[in-house]
Amino acid sequence: xxxxxxxxxxxxxxxxxxxxxxxxxxxxxxxxxxxxxxxxxxxxxxxxxxxxxxxxxxxxxxxxxxxxxxxxxxxxxxxxxxxxxxxxxxxxxxxxxxxxxxxxxxxxxxxxxxxxxxxxxxxxxxxxxxxxxxxxxxxxxxxxxxxxxxxxxxxxxxxxxxxxxxxxxxxxxxxxxxxxxxxxxxxxxxxxxxxxxxxxxxxxxxxxxxxxxxxxxxxxxxxxxxxxxxxxxxxxxxx
Amino acid sequence: xxxxxxxxxxxxxxxxxxxxxxxxxxxxxxxxxxxxxxxxxxxxxxxxxxxxxxxxxxxxxxxxxxxxxxxxxxxxxxxxxxxxxxxxxxxxxxxxxxxxxxxxxxxxxxxxxxxxxxxx
Numbered sequence: 001x002x003x004x005x006x007x008x009x010x011x012x013x014x015x016x017x018x019x020x021x022x023x024x025x026x027x028x029x030x031x032x033x034x035x036x037x038x039x040x041x042x043x044x045x046x047x048x049x050x051x052x053x054x055x056x057x058x059x060x061x062x063x064x065x066x067x068x069x070x071x072x073x074x075x076x077x078x079x080x081x082x083x084x085x086x087x088x089x090x091x092x093x094x095x096x097x098x099x100x101x102x103x104x105x106x107x108x109x110x111x112x113x114x115x116x117x118x119x120x121x122x123x124x125x126x127x128x129x130x131x132x133x134x135x136x137x138x139x140x141x142x143x144x145x146x147x148x149x150x151x152x153x154x155x156x157x158x159x160x161x162x163x164x165x166x167x168x169x170x171x172x173x174x175x176x177x178x179x180x181x182x183x184x185x186x187x188x189x190x191x192x193x194x195x196x197x198x199x200x201x202x203x204x205x206x207x208x209x210x211x212x213x214x215x216x217x218x219x220x221x222x223x224x225x226x227x228x229x230x231x232x233x234x235x236x237x238x239x
Numbered sequence: 240x241x242x243x244x245x246x247x248x249x250x251x252x253x254x255x256x257x258x259x260x261x262x263x264x265x266x267x268x269x270x271x272x273x274x275x276x277x278x279x280x281x282x283x284x285x286x287x288x289x290x291x292x293x294x295x296x297x298x299x300x301x302x303x304x305x306x307x308x309x310x311x312x313x314x315x316x317x318x319x320x321x322x323x324x325x326x327x328x329x330x331x332x333x334x335x336x337x338x339x340x341x342x343x344x345x346x347x348x349x350x351x352x353x354x355x356x357x358x359x
Contacts, residue, residue, distance in 0.1 A: 161323045196251035196322070203319075230256055 001027045004079045006037055008049070009090040011097050019097075022046070023086070028079070034089060035063055035074035038101075050100040061149030064213065065101055066090040071151035071211040092154035108150050111166045115174040115192050120185040136181040143176035143221055145214050152208035152218050158201050165201040166193065168208035168218035175221030178228060187232070194229040202226075254315055261312040268305035275301075293356040306349040314342045 004026045011019040024041045026032065035053055042049045054060040056075045063074040067089050068082050079087060095103035152168040153159055159167045174193045177183045193199050199222050208218040275292055276284070292298050318338045322331065 158323065194252065198251070200251035200255045201323075203323075226255065230252060233252060 001029060003027050004032055004037055005086045006034075006041060007086045007088045008038075008041070008101070009088075010049075010100050011091075012048075012099055013097075021088075032079045033075055034065070034067055034072070034077040034079065034082075034087065037079065037087070038074060038089070050098075050102050052102055058213070059147060061147030064092060064149035064151045064154075066093055066154075071155055071213060073149065073213045076213070092150055094160050095150070095154050103150070103154075105150055108153050108167070108169065109148075112148070112170045112173060115166065115170050116185065116189050117170075117173045117177065119177065119180065119183050120188055121182070122184045122186075130182045132181055139179040139181075140176060142216055143172050143179070145216055146172055146176070147214060149213060151211045151213055155207040155211035157205055157207065158203060162197070162201055164197045166198050168202070168222065171199060171202070171225060172216065172218040172221045175218075175225050178225065190229065190232060193225055194233070199225045199229060254319070258312060258315050258319075261308040261315070264304060264308035265312055268301050268308060271298075271301050272305055290356055293353070299353070299357045302353060303350065306353070307346055310342050310345050310349070314338050314345075 006024045006026060007021050008024065009019060010022050024045050026037045026040045028036075028040075035051075035056060038049065038051050038053075042051075051065075051074070052062040053075065054062040058073050058076040061073070064071065065074050066072075067074065067077050068084065068087055071092070074089070089101065091097055091101045092103050095105070096107075098104050146169065148169060150169065152172070156165075156168055158165050171193055174189060177185065178189065202219070202222045204219055204223065206219045209216070209220070212218065275298060276289075293302065315338075318334060321334055
């Protein structure tokens with residue numbers, strides 16, 4: 001039976017011991033995801049191991065971690081596809097740590113909320129649905145897949161140095177609604193991203209696009225928002 | 240952080256936009272400057288040649304534009320790096336004012352050096 005060796009970063013603020021790594025060997029048959037490995041460790045070796053998960057299908061974004069030097073979702077990382085003898089599992093870097101693999105996401109979601117991540121309508125809603133053409137829907141294909149895992153936010157050097165910067169996830173969501181033909185926010189959402197703590201803090205480093213486990217491109221969305229902000233302020237275009 | 244607090248952070252468009260505009264200006268004027276200086280006057284960077292070149296009002300305009308664009312682009316770039324390290328409130332304004340003073344000072348120093356060539 002094959003075995004997977006996990007090197008897991010541990011941290012418990014109450015223990016008084018600093019961050020360290022524990023090693024566990026997990027037997028498996030066929031295939032094993034990192035999340036399944038963590039379950040095994042929790043059930044058989046150390047019940048105090050702390051990590052977030054929910055859907056186990058790469059949809060909820062809860063189990064984003066830094067696995068073998070890359071941002072990945074634990075639930076969709078198959079150990080057979082990871083190279084090396086030891087699988088190093090760490091929490092998202094540059095985030096406040098709660099315990100073991102669990103980060104404090106409160107600032108991430110507070111920033112996310114500032115860009116009003118919902119459909120804003122000013123005109124009367126039709127009785128049934130708000131139809132879109134396939135071309136209009138195509139614009140949403142990329143940003144709509146964001147699962148708010150925080151990998152992009154954790155990987156962004158502008159976030160590391162500027163605590164107030166909104167970060168790629170919030171701005172990608174702003175882009176998602178700004179390109180939506182049904183959204184009528186016009187100037188309402190603009191002040192929240194059109195500033196130096198918003199889109200202009202992005203230096204197109206593109207770490208976010210590289211880190212995204214869903215292979216989205218937040219950098220592209222942020223660049224679109226910059227152009228849109230300039231068009232709106234200089235030429236008065238609203239969309 | 241509340242949305243109202245985020246909306247208070249205004250500005251940022253002009254430094255970002257002007258960085259792009261000056262990049263294009265530097266590219267164009269630098270190309271003209273280098274062509275005029277090193278291709279049309281190969282190996283002959285004499286006082287008379289430079290004086291003759293700058294006597295043309297078009298070339299003087301190119302060199303002044305190049306000077307202004309380079310100074311703005313360089314200092315604005317350094318300022319952006321600086322601001323990445325969270326200079327909030329009054330500290331930020333100090334940096335902005337300091338860079339403007341340095342920029343205007345450097346531009347006028349450059350203009351002062353160019354002026355005698357242009358006026359002959």
